[in-house]
Amino acid sequence: MRQVIAITHVTLDGIMQSPGGPEEDPSGGFRQGGWIAPFFDEALDEALGEIMSDDFDLLLGRRTYEIFAAYWPYVGDHPIARAFNKATKYVITNSLDSFDWVNTHPLRGDAVEEIRGLKAPDGPPLHVWGSSELLQTLIAADLVDEFRIWIFPLVLGQGKRLFETGVPPRGLTLIDSRPVPKGVLLNTYRPAGPLPEASLVPDTPSEAELARRRKLAAEEGQGINNAGRHTGQIIER
Incomplete structure (x- = not known):
């Protein structure tokens, strides 16, 4: 069975919205886009390189797909671009009809059932980047097998969160934790099931x-x- 791995950059207060730049996702009046930029260094580049060196496919929400498709095919010979362009991309959408980015396949209809079917056979893991609304669906259906959460040392106070109100209470097991020089924590968690009464x-x-x-x-x-x-x-x- 294939693994669904959520790879998410978050602030200390759990915000994941528009980390790369102000124009990524200004919805809801969000004006703090680009908040990860001051923290990027060789250590984070190396960590990204480790992820990109493995075989994987991409599972994306429609908005994140559009952000990526408008950027990564056009940046030239870049490690992330090479990996993303090579990967098969599955997009949860009922609205997009054409896809210019190579190796893209839409998943329509019931997202949970489509993703369960996608996970069933053997194959490379499915990496989820961004896709905050899709993540709420995946978390609620217990379809995420691993969370790789990079926690940045800042607080934004508003914006879309990785774990929004309404997700079911669940335990997580910390599998790995690695600090890097600028204070970012690279944490890996796996679901540990419902919370026990205690x-x-x-x-x-x-x-x-x-x-x-x-x-x-x-x-x-x-x-x-x-x-x-x-x-x-x-x-x-």
Whole structure:
């Protein structure tokens, strides 16, 4: 069976939107595109080279495919361009009808079923770059076999995230972690299944703890916990 490997650049607050440049994906008013540029050095180039030296196919969402197809075929003799041009590219789309980038195949209809069928036979791994909306579908269906997450030391505060609200709670096992000189962490995780039920709280809480819980439940019921959040008012939390 083929492996789906998500290779994602994220900030400390989980943002993955438009890492390479401001025009990649300014949707939602995002103005911080290009945020990885100050951190690129020989160490990251070497890490990218390791990925590009292996055989792989690409699995992309439609928007990321359009970004890549407008760039990588035109940059000349570049290691990433050679690898991407060689790879078979599978695009989740019901809207694109023509594909100028060589070795491109559309996947239409039910994305989950199409990808399950694509994974079933033996073959090179399927690398997912960008494709934030596709990743939400893959994560929800437990179709990602490995996450290679490069964590950059900055916070953006807004933008599309790798793990958006609504993805199912899951554990991840850290397989490898490598820091590079400019503070980027190259982490590799594999899914570890649903979270087990666990708690550090004693089985028999104190009367004070029970009173605190009752108070919290009453506050939540009145909706006062959200009042004044991010407005400069004093929040008693």
